[in-house]
Amino acid sequence: MERPLTERIRPGETNWLADYQKAGGYEGLKAALKMTPREVQEVVKQSNLRGRGGAGFPTGLKWSFVPLGDDAPRPKYLIANGDEMEPGTFKDRLLLEGDPHQLIEGMIISAYAIQAEVGYIFLRWAYKKAEHVINKALAEAYQAGLLGKNILGSGFNFDLYLHTSAGRYICGEETALINSLEGKRANPRAKPPFPQTSGLFGKPSIVNNIETLCNVPHILHHGPDWYHSISHSVDGGTKIFGVSGKVKNPGLWELPLGVTLREVLEEKAGGMREGLKFKGLLPGGASTDFLTEQHLDIKLDYKGVEQAGSRLGTGTMIVLDDQTCVVGMVHNLEQFFAQESCGWCTPCRDGLPWTRNILWTIENGQGKMEDLEILEGMTKTLAPGNTFCALAPGAMEPLQSALKYFREDFERHIKEKRCPWRS
Amino acid sequence: MVTINIDGKNYQVEPKNNLLQTVLSLGLDLPYFCWHPAMGSVGSCRQCAVKKYADENDQKGRIVMACMEPVVDGMRISLNDPEVKKFRENIIELLMTNHPHDCPVCDEGGECHLQDMTLMSGHNYRRFEFNKRTHNNQYLGPFINHEMNRCIACYRCVRFYREYAGGRDFNVFASRNRVFFGRYEDGVLESEFSGNLVEICPTGVFTDKTYKKHYTRKWDLTTAPSICHNCSLGCNIIAGERYGAIRRIASRYNGKVNGYFICDRGRFGYEYVNSDQRIKEPLRRGQASGQLEPVDVSTAFEFVKNIVSKKGKILGIGSPKASVESNFALQKFVGKENFFAGVSGPEHRLTLKAMDIMQNGPSNVPSLKETEKADVVLVLGEDVTNTAPMLALSLRQASRVKPMELPIKMNIPTWHELAAMELIQDERGPFFVLTPSETKLDDVATATYRNAPDNIARMGFAIAHEIDHNAPAVEDLTEEEKKLAKQIADELVAAKKPLIVSGTSLLNEKILEAAANIGRAIDKKEKIANLFFVLPEANSFGLAMLEDKALDQALQAAENNKYDAVVILENDLYRRLPASEADRLLNSAGKVVALHYLQNQTTEKADLVIPVGPFTESDGTLINNEGRAQRFFQVFYPQETIKESWRWLAGFMEDNGLVGEDELVNLDDLINAVVSDYPAISAIKEAAPGSQFRINGQKIPRASHRFSGRTSINAMCRSANQNHRKMQILPCPLPWKATMDRCRRPPCRVSGTLAGIRYRLLISFKLKLAADCMAVIPAYVCLNRAWKMNLIILKKCRPCSKHKKTTGWPFRSICFTAATNSAVLRPALKN
Ligand SMILES: Cc1cc2nc3c(=O)[nH]c(=O)nc-3n(C[C@H](O)[C@H](O)[C@H](O)COP(=O)(O)O)c2cc1C
Ligand code: SF4
């Protein structure tokens, strides 16, 4: 089984430039620089790479919206989204700390494909080690002529900077990220216009997830056919899956897209810890819908998870066991989302704190049956399209599915006027 | 025109606006908060939701925000779909979770957008059972009160203050449901436009402290449409009175002048009206005491008769702050040859010069609102933030015109504020500020130039020469100056709508000439320049239309002729002349009669002081800097001794047989007299409906339907023997009446149909302020170059009638044309 993204990574260590080049690094870049930007875009399109940041938008297609040619507005920007604050998600961190040049190479190729002259790596504030690693790797790349003017003699110029965020979840939303980079409040922007045409400083910009960008060198190096061949799905390539919660062996694994949920949960994560039973999981981070026992055999690709009523999201799951209170868990998540709302639009700003408060009262035995109605109403009010950005609908996903699959647990809290999971 | 279908009905609409504005303009109700007609859409409140269907077969539809939707042909939407109605109700419910519901003590109450929208959306019962979040309030200065707990986080205030008005000391802080709108620390707000926060905020976070100081409710105000007297722009305002004192000034929408806003000078500069320095009864200098002593009205009349009957010669001194009618009355009383403008000679001649350029030059004279459309701006000499504040606000908008071409090219609608701003970022159009010292517009300027007035004029001539080499050249310019002149010239020539702003404040005639030359040079390039001159005062234009002679000539005349008396109209000579000259004038002209509302140095010297009404206790016409005649109306009736200046003067004339009995009784008579003597300004007649104006046979009430306490006020006044303060129910010689008495119902309403109109005046289901309807009658007509052309056509108000609204209100707004002020034609103007 091929693991192009992670096979070089050894726990706790970093591959610096020499290691990376020895293992075949920057070959993809050389290949790309021989093509035209459109051809590079075409290769990525054929590979069917889809964004790994949560929404799964086809990467090649996204790039194709950027105006090319002499009359395109300049400068254009490429931004790597390394904000990674989605609860339960820690896949980008592995890539950032373990193999920084994979990202840098991916960014140079992607920048070439859209003819961007400036790039930013937008990094989560808390990733201190990654900050150190990226800075050092950037210096190496500049020294080796991989960044800056006339990269590898191709005539292509690209400057890449690291920006460490101030630590807000909403900064991961691509347009809020752009505002934040501009030094403004991290409120999302209206879409359309999309960043591809009006992004950072009003110029055409692409925001891609770290993992997405890390796929690019390998696609260029080995070609789209190879990329399809390593997947078990129509979606190309591998995906880093993660499992957290009370399983025997929590962690991250790079696996072909299209493996089953059961494989990841039972073979890789080793199943539940002694004495605990599996109850459900959030398949792609905190802002995805619960899946339960009945879904264990679904294929983990974008379509498979969607058909089961959830989203592949970031591919990093949070597992709920039978000894943990679902109301408490959802309350904890909503606390996070209420806390991280940017405060721009009404449903999210004022709806999430209310949601959190109700969950708190239910968890503490003071809930009423009417509260469940309010919660259900909230999931409708904060549905996709009703709020300004996807944070609030994301926040509703664990809640609405918990109410669907575990309603009994909520009602027990209310009837027994206490949390049955607490003694 | 495109066709859209709303709840099964087809409508023909222009696709230029967003869906929300379009829906509102059709007269349909849709609640909203964050959208504002002057500031576009940002989609943050999520209140304006409607259902949008993909095609005929789409049964389900999807919720979209109307303010963020372009209008496209064939679109099908629903406002009444149960799901979307429920959604709008839920949004209000969410907004209300933290709202304190302190309406009974809130100064916004009665004209609160949140109250109105809540009623409209149908949210009634609170389900939120938790603690509300609370904030600390800030001290924001003497004018604006801060009560953050009432905030619904619509972001209007910060968008207005920073993006629209360019203020820096106000912002939104923190995030989630703790967003805070205010300053980084307590302190006086720095913006000249801070008072607009009071109106822009849909709730009671920002309220008018000068209003709050007294116990008054909005629906208890008696109001009248008025005109700001504080600078030459003539912004439209509404003045409100309670218990014989003015309680507040609010902006009155005028789509040609001030739009939705006014400056702080206009809003808060009214308190002199309530001052204890007011002159309330006639004062005569006692023979024995040598002091001014109160006398009754007949004594005042006798005093004047004494002079006139002895064939006494009287010198008259007018005022650029008094109405056309009052100045005219004085001129008529003393005779044209004895009448002088109460302005220093240089200033008056400069005003005449500016008017001459406007009248005879080839350049277009834009309205204040039109200046916002200019794509290249040159400010020549004038520090407009100080001399005409609202012009600064307009020019700030103009600085965005050129950059806005980019979003338009990218098919981003101009109302889509968020997208447009993200695209253009800090980009500003060509904007040049040539002034002696720093101005508050420098931050949007492409280049600034600091030098003495004469040098600014030289730069102006140099620019004209660069544009048209036949215009006189300027010697001895430095390289830098040459470069700048060339740059400005090139931009002006390349512009679609070049604007040159100048004015009289530097008392420099050459600057005006330079501005005129630039206009002429641009004209030579087959282009129309726009020339906007700031004049000294509210009625400088009107006074100059009546009289060429100024104070220096008055002094000469006084010293050369033997005058028996001088009558000074609403003026203080000591602010117009050096004290020694003022002394000489007063000493050489016999008896001094001063008509004024406030004590000043001139009234102190007077032998007779006549108590007159300031703008709130008078009606009359002002002509603003661009030649626009605008009427202001009396807000309330003060004690009987206080009268409009023109009424006193007409009284003197009648008393002395100078005019026939009943010849000059009310404002209509005065206006007719002005028109017959000065055909050039005959248009002032059209500036507002006359006293015969009726809607449905009724006068327009100036108090609201809900006006409370009349009985007790009357009883109180009777017992205090203050009959003048009794609520007036007698016919008054104006189209307004003071109360709702004998009104079968409010004769008209300003409805939500007027999307472009003052948002505060939109639907108010329960607290319908009838008084508001008259607030939108445009008291103006354009006089631009009127003395040369026959132009004015004011569409008459269409009597509100027939349209029966489903809401149960039988009447629509008075008249769309009147309300939008778009009906006035200025045919002979090029544009
Ligand atoms: C509230 C919110 C938080 C997000 N956080 C992240 C994040 O931390 N990292 C990320 O890559 N994408 C995040 N996204 C998704 C981005 O908006 C964007 O879709 C993504 O970066 C695009 O990259 P991709 O096409 O490569 O997936 C977030 C989205 C939302 C709505
Ligand atoms: S849903 Fe609204 S309030 Fe929440 S993060 Fe997005 S824009 Fe901000």
Ligand code: SF4
């Ligand atoms: S203070 Fe007023 S205008 Fe500002 S956000 Fe709050 S409600 Fe809106």
Ligand code: SF4
């Ligand atoms: S700009 Fe002038 S006319 Fe307008 S409100 Fe201010 S002072 Fe009054």
Ligand code: FES
């Ligand atoms: S008015 Fe449309 S979202 Fe606020």
